[in-house]
Amino acid sequence: MIADFRRIFGLWRGRALWLGAGIAVSLLALAAGMGLMTVAGAALASLALFAPTLLRGLGVVRVAARYAERMVTHAAMFRALADLRVWLFQRLTINAAGGLGFRQAGDVLARLVNDVEALDGLYLRVLVPVAGAIFVLPLTLILIAPTAPLLALAVAILFVLAAFVLPLSAYGAARDAGTRLSGAMGQLRVAVLDSMTGWREIRAFGAEGRMLAAAQAREAVVLQAQDGLAEATARAGAGAFLCAQAAVFAVLCAAGADTSQTIVAAFLVLAAFETIGGLPRAGAYLGHAAAAARRVLGAADAPVPVADPASPAELPKGTRLGFDSIHFRWRPELPPVFEGLTLDIAPGTRVAILGPSGSGKSTLAALALKIASPQSGQVILGRVDLATLTAADVRSRIGWLSQTTHLFDDTIRANLLLACPTADEAALWTALDAARIGDVVRGLPEGLDTWVGEAGARFSGGQGRRLALARALLSPMPILILDEPCAGLDAETERDFLTTLNEVGGGRTIVLIAHRLTGVEKLDRIHRLSAGKAIAAAA
């Protein structure tokens, strides 16, 4: 836990000035607040000589410092969180393109986003108040100890209990409940997602009641775990309150000897304990944040699927794509996908790679894009072994369209420009027309600036595929791998699309991965994948 947080604070090192300034201002506000209460007590006990001036000054400082504290700590927190998000995103672009993204583990990713959010409070709710507690404790003791050393000792013990011991024990209690909660929450999410995606099945089989009951059962587990967390939090809160009250009680017990001093001490102790009132709850929150930090760092640290070579070769000019006696399996315990695959795709040709599902068609694309690397054999681009090239270089030559290609929740224009930021309007329309979606887009009131919705939700499945296809066609890559581009299109649209594909070459290599051909494709060569090898068939 400590190591995880230390790393996150390490990521924030660049913001140390901001974060430190926030803490400094908050300490100033604390000091002013305590001063205000103490002098108010002293004024009443007519101890303070310059009470009116002092009070006015402290009052102004207190209000101003509190305002500044809120501004500075929030500004610091926003900066730190943005850093964390950008850092995580950067890490994921390196290691998740092949892992999480390629296989679309949506739930894992969704959790990651919530986890980053859960780290929001780390600075405002934990770091700042802990700094405050460390500052207030000696201050209080210095003020009380000279006149009442025993009282100071009692107050110190109670303060440490409330500010450090109780939050830690709340953290301990919350950690288990927090772990259970995140598991239960995942289960609830799965149950709800099941009933949202499977609604046709549910309606057709009249299973609404059963699905609702299943979701309710999962929710009950969530509520139970949250109940545990709430119990820990409430106990910690009550414990902290009792500590504060016990401290005041101790002050009251010391009364009698010197009333004026005791009154000042009472006000001082009240103010001191008020500053740490939120810490036990923060301890419970920390239990949740610790799990979140672990997951965020775990995702960021996932191994890079194919590491770039230390001294990469220069990107060759040629665009021949070759596979030379490839042996490959995704994981040692899984059956091999390729056992001596050899395949050659000449520059500028149109090639189809056919095979039943599970024959390794998509794996072929993954190997070509350096999302995976073969256990033996070579993938060759131009005349160069892919292993000697950087992934970024390879991907600047090979474009890819798959069933998992993502449409972003943005405009059609922004989605297309992702493939080629310099493309002009005419190029966008050419690509849309080639993908047989130009007329649909022209018919939309907002045209290219139409929002596509989450994962293209505002369009039908077939239309979404065609938008993704237009994007792939727009990309300037000399080699284009189209992985089942017609999945989800009806026969007529499929035929239309493949006919256009016959025309869009422009010297590009087109690799069409499919489970069957329709007959309209103009191809130079057809390869069939079977038993982990490719069998060439004439076009």
Added chain:
Amino acid sequence: MSDIEASKAAARAWIKRERRAGLGAARPAIALGFAGTVLAIGQAFCAAAVLTGVSFAPALTGFALLAIGRAGLGYAADRMGFAAGAAARRRLRTDILSRLSWARPTLARSRHSAELAAVVVDKIEALDGFFARFIPAATLAAAAPIAVALTVLCVDRTAGLILAAAGLLVPAAMALSGLGAAAAARDQFLAMTRLQTRFLDRIRGIATIVLLGRAAEETAALRRAADELRTRTMKVLRVAFLSSAALDLAAALALILLALRYGQQWRAGTLADPMAALAVLLLVPEFFSPFRAFSAAYQDMFHATAAAEALADVPPMPPAPPVREIRTLETHGVSVQFEDVRLTWDKSRGPALNGLSFRVPAGETVVLAGPSGAGKSSAIELLLGFVRPDSGRVVINGRDIADLVPQALSGLTAWIGQRPVLFSGTIRENILFARPEATPEQFSEALRAARVDSFVEQLPNGLETTIGEGGYGLSGGQAQRIAIARAFLKNAPLLLLDEPTAHLDPATESEVLDGLRRLAAGRTVIMASHSAAARGVTGRRLDIRDGRIQPARGAA
């Protein structure tokens, strides 16, 4: 724009209604909070009595007992707040799930499953603070300070007035600085939510970004978006924090004025009741603490507003249709008739069905053939009761299906779509989903008939293999065989097939069609299909185009 306005108005109405309902549930928590303030008043007097030497042991005991009482009350209020939040979430989640299960067909084209799941899971969670904290805090912020001020007024009129004036300063200053700020802060909160959504979207599509070579640009864009949002947010917060500053100012002002007043009186020897004076000073923080709790809970209101907008977008449950259940005997089969049926999903895209009429006698198979968008799926969805026709009738065994309760309709039909949805769970659970009460014999009979047994045998865990997210991935053909097993198990007289082989390669397709032929025996079957796959099925073929049946070309 008017859509957004309407949804905002609906959200406001929802918040108002729920706030009233929540107030009832929050009454115990509010009572406890108020009792806590009363005990705090007692404590202040006990402490003052000890400190001024009026009473020692009895006041000290009183102080301790009241402290324990307050701790108990605080604990109980916390727990009750949680209970209120949990009860509200449980109620609202069941409500939204029921509404969604009803409205899902109409939302299918516009809303993503993950988005709806996020409404059910995350948005409902976000409402917790509203019920658990905001509602009690809002009431206590009004009631508890009044109790303190009244007490002070009784012991020292001037002090009471000072406190009351400072208290009135709080809402006045909050209103002055906060009125505009509240709206802006709410919008800002929504903008923040959108940034988070954007971040999620980019992470989901990270493979696409990386493979298009745009990682650096997207990272920079993310950084820019975050920076811009921060700058704008800080502008809003600058104003919004003024209301907190007003609270601090009022608290400091009250404390200073009272301390100076009593200090002066003390020095001048005119302080009539030092104990009361001290108690009043000790009560100043108590007076302001409900305000602080309220302002801390204020963000929960924003969360609730955002959630309410999402919830208001889901249509309410319709009234139950009049129950006129028809009598059908499975052994006699089911006949289906479409009579001049018209249906439009979306006015801008024209009608999906435009006078569709055809008849299927019991036990016969009909193939609806035509390109996508011709209306095949719409016809099937009408039969499943997902939608109602705009005009015309769909008739099953001589009765309009509008008269059927949904349960009666779903009892008559079995349906297999393009890609069956497999729920997270085991293969056994996924098949038993069709009919949980099936006997082991019926179950294994369905496995055999659908040829599920042949591929399940090869899995290490057999029927107990977990599938779905994170589980074993079945191929399209295997998934479709599970769907066929479900239909066998259900044994309904009307079988609806919506392009069941659209995503399969030829070898798998013929296997699946084989299973479908066995399933079709003795049932009424309506199959939607684009031309090629229909060849594998024997039956009458109806060509459907632009939402109506095309006249047959030559003899059938």
